[in-house]
Amino acid sequence: MASELIAEERARVDDALLESLLHEALGGSDANDEARITALLLKLDSLGVSTGRTSSTGKWRPSSRWLPLAIAASLIILSAWIFWNDPARGQAYAAVIRSMRAMDAVRQYRVEATYRRRLVGERSFVADLYLDEGDRFVVRLPSLLGRSEVWLGGTPNDRWLVPAHGPVLVGGKSVTAGWLANSDSETPYFYLATVLERMSRAYDLEMLEPEELAPLWDGSQRVLCDHVVGSRREGSSPRLPAKIELWADKNSGVAQRIELDWKRPESGFGPVHWTIKLAGYPDLADDWFDYTGHCRDDHIVKNAGTVADLEAHTID
Amino acid sequence: MDAKFLFEILVRENAKMLIAYIRAAVSDHALADDIWQETMLVAWRRLEEFDRNRPFAPWLRGIAARTIIARRRTASRLVTLENAASLEHLGERLERVNSLKGDTLDEKLDALRDCVARLSDSDRQCIELRFLEGLKPAELSQRLNLALETIKKRLARAKQRIHDCMQQKLQDAGVA
Numbered sequence: 001m002a003s004e005l006i007a008e009e010r011a012r013v014d015d016a017l018l019e020s021l022l023h024e025a026l027g028g029s030d031a032n033d034e035a036r037i038t039a040l041l042l043k044l045d046s047l048g049v050s051t052g053r054t055s056s057t058g059k060w061r062p063s064s065r066w067l068p069l070a071i072a073a074s075l076i077i078l079s080a081w082i083f084w085n086d087p088a089r090g091q092a093y094a095a096v097i098r099s100m101r102a103m104d105a106v107r108q109y110r111v112e113a114t115y116r117r118r119l120v121g122e123r124s125f126v127a128d129l130y131l132d133e134g135d136r137f138v139v140r141l142p143s144l145l146g147r148s149e150v151w152l153g154g155t156p157n158d159r160w161l162v163p164a165h166g167p168v169l170v171g172g173k174s175v176t177a178g179w180l181a182n183s184d185s186e187t188p189y190f191y192l193a194t195v196l197e198r199m200s201r202a203y204d205l206e207m208l209e210p211e212e213l214a215p216l217w218d219g220s221q222r223v224l225c226d227h228v229v230g231s232r233r234e235g236s237s238p239r240l241p242a243k244i245e246l247w248a249d250k251n252s253g254v255a256q257r258i259e260l261d262w263k264r265p266e267s268g269f270g271p272v273h274w275t276i277k278l279a280g281y282p283d284l285a286d287d288w289f290d291y292t293g294h295c296r297d298d299h300i301v302k303n304a305g306t307v308a309d310l311e312a313h314t315i316d
Numbered sequence: 317m318d319a320k321f322l323f324e325i326l327v328r329e330n331a332k333m334l335i336a337y338i339r340a341a342v343s344d345h346a347l348a349d350d351i352w353q354e355t356m357l358v359a360w361r362r363l364e365e366f367d368r369n370r371p372f373a374p375w376l377r378g379i380a381a382r383t384i385i386a387r388r389r390t391a392s393r394l395v396t397l398e399n400a401a402s403l404e405h406l407g408e409r410l411e412r413v414n415s416l417k418g419d420t421l422d423e424k425l426d427a428l429r430d431c432v433a434r435l436s437d438s439d440r441q442c443i444e445l446r447f448l449e450g451l452k453p454a455e456l457s458q459r460l461n462l463a464l465e466t467i468k469k470r471l472a473r474a475k476q477r478i479h480d481c482m483q484q485k486l487q488d489a490g491v492a
Binding site: 015018021040239 | 320324327328331332335336337339340341349352353356357360396397401402405406409410413421422425428429432443444446447448449450475478479482
């Protein structure tokens with residue numbers, strides 16, 4: 001059928017493919033790829049998928065109430081198996097799993113990120129990240145020109161954005177993806193649970209000697225932390241950080257500090273280094289994890305269906 | 317290893333190739349993301365129908381093509397390659413790129429990056445501003461202080477040179 005295409009249409013297809021590949025080769029974002037995959041996996045989870053079996057009607061098999069128990073059991077069995085075969089690695093794995101589960105209080109993290117981009121060179125930004133007990137997050141980011149701030153929040157599937165000027169934008173995660181790609185802030189790494197989950201699955205883990213860290217909010221205190229270093233396993237996505245280090249409170253398991261290092265050569269572009277430090281347990285307003293907590297009452301709210309809608313607004 | 321984990325491996329292996337395919341056919345990135353996810357969900361649901369003796373990527377593209385055609389009814393303005401023959405041709409072209417050296421699409425795209433590097437400084441600047449920074453031709457015109465027509469001609473010339481360079485690389489790699 002394709003052979004019947006007229007030359008003009010073939011040329012149009014070739015041009016469209018070349019444009020798409022150029023976007024991917026020059027402007028492709030690791031984080032957007034990872035976000036797409038994470039969203040798919042979360043969607044499969046939300047549909048109650050655990051083993052890939054579908055019912056005879058082709059519809060999703062309803063989620064079993066035993067599923068969480070089954071997942072917990074498989075994690076325990078996997079931990080036990082690793083521990084049995086390699087106690088040091090087992091401890092490291094257990095520390096990461098424990099940290100994944102220690103998400104039972106509202107926390108604030110300070111994020112310091114460095115990127116390297118073609119033509120522009122290295123750039124850094126500092127952001128404040130807030131996580132609730134569930135799956136909501138809020139980030140305060142510097143705006144593109146650094147004169148004011150932007151608030152971004154949401155869940156794994158939904159996003160809202162309160163820009164410095166213009167209407168509040170509410171929509172699916174793809175709504176903010178284009179803007180984020182340009183602002184150097186890439187959301188998958190704002191989900192600490194995702195970082196830790198990847199660390200437990202795609203990295204070779206090593207437990208180092210425990211270390212004492214001074215909390216950002218009280219330099220006089222010391223928190224004894226498990227220190228785990230993860231090196232990206234061969235065969236894992238080269239877009240993931242080459243090395244992830246985790247310092248987790250030995251008592252509570254709460255992540256105190258996470259460092260992501262892509263170990264990029266001088267000629268490489270993309271994220272270079274992220275440091276995420278626990279900055280405290282703030283008492284936040286009830287609407288903090290909603291856009292209403294970060295804009296005026298009379299702010300116009302736009303349901304932004306597409307990235308184009310978003311890009312139509314000046315964000316500074 | 318459970319089926320979902322194996323499926324995730326297949327997703328990771330094919331994610332980039334699939335989004336490149338969809339974005340070539342759809343002008344809106346948000347819609348492309350939606351189609352990508354829908355394609356993967358349909359693939360998961362129909363995994364038992366997949367013939368393991370055949371490659372996975374073309375099967376996935378087949379699902380994507382049907383999804384794109386279905387979306388044309390509700391978002392015709394955003395779907396730029398709208399018929400089955402064009403999408404089939406797109407799949408064939410992408411398969412040729414897939415034959416280039418490299419384990420991942422990113423590695424295969426080194427050939428394309430090399431073609432961009434071979435452009436003249438002025439052409440390369442245009443291409444990088446267009447595809448790296450995402451500037452539209454009108455914005456490029458402002459940034460470079462050149463007439464819009466000049467920018468359009470420069471972009472068309474640069475893309476033609478990249479296309480020719482890629483054809484040569486494909487030929488050198490023995491891809492028909």
